[in-house]
Amino acid sequence: MSLPSAPLSVAVAQMNAQDDLRENLATIDSLAARANTRVVCLPEGCAGLGHPDKKRAAAEPTPALGTTPDGPVLGALSSIARARKLWLFAGGVALSGPDPQRPFNAHLAFDDAGVVRAVYRKIHLFDVDLADGTRLRESDSSDCGTPEEVVTVDVDGYRFGFTICYDVRFPELYRALVDRGAHALFVPAVFTVFTGKDH
Numbered sequence: 229m230s231l232p233s234a235p236l237s238v239a240v241a242q243m244n245a246q247d248d249l250r251e252n253l254a255t256i257d258s259l260a261a262r263a264n265t266r267v268v269c270l271p272e273g274c275a276g277l278g279h280p281d282k283k284r285a286a287a288e289p290t291p292a293l294g295t296t297p298d299g300p301v302l303g304a305l306s307s308i309a310r311a312r313k314l315w316l317f318a319g320g321v322a323l324s325g326p327d328p329q330r331p332f333n334a335h336l337a338f339d340d341a342g343v344v345r346a347v348y349r350k351i352h353l354f355d356v357d358l359a360d361g362t363r364l365r366e367s368d369s370s371d372c373g374t375p376e377e378v379v380t381v382d383v384d385g386y387r388f389g390f391t392i393c394y395d396v397r398f399p400e401l402y403r404a405l406v407d408r409g410a411h412a413l414f415v416p417a418v419f420t421v422f423t424g425k426d427h
Contacts, residue, residue, distance in 0.1 A: 319416020
């Protein structure tokens with residue numbers, strides 16, 4: 229897939245989300261308002277980071293493509309995209325799944341009308357044993373998507389591929405995205421200090 233001749237402006241929004249949903253959404257709106265771009269990319273956990281119980285409580289049903297969601301998180305992100313007239317890529321949002329104790333860690337794209345255009349559920353979960361003896365098990369609190377979930381979306385002729393954080397260690401996903409014509413690959417991420425320095 230060849231590149232379009234017209235450029236596309238993209239902003240990568242950095243924020244340090246915590247467990248205050250209202251404050252995080254206000255920060256996202258402020259960043260989107262200042263971006264002055266066609267696309268704004270948010271980090272993993274943009275709507276909230278904190279105890280897994282809060283993530284479970286905040287999980288919303290997976291929205292159908294082509295719809296405008298109305299939940300507290302997805303509805304707010306949809307409204308921000310529509311109000312700011314931009315595409316909003318939200319990494320690491322909790323979506324409910326078959327196991328209520330383990331919602332999906334999902335990456336969604338909202339178009340400039342606030343309509344959901346893509347949903348990717350993180351495939352590779354961060355289950356690691358660190359050298360200092362720390363054990364991290366994302367799979368204890370998150371379910372994973374399937375390897376067949378290779379997700380792309382087109383914006384003004386550019387094709388974007390979806391991943392999240394620890395997916396970056398698995399090149400076969402990126403090869404599959406390139407094989408589907410992706411021009412750029414999104415990797416919203418929240419790494420630990422120990423692993424983040426390596427990335």
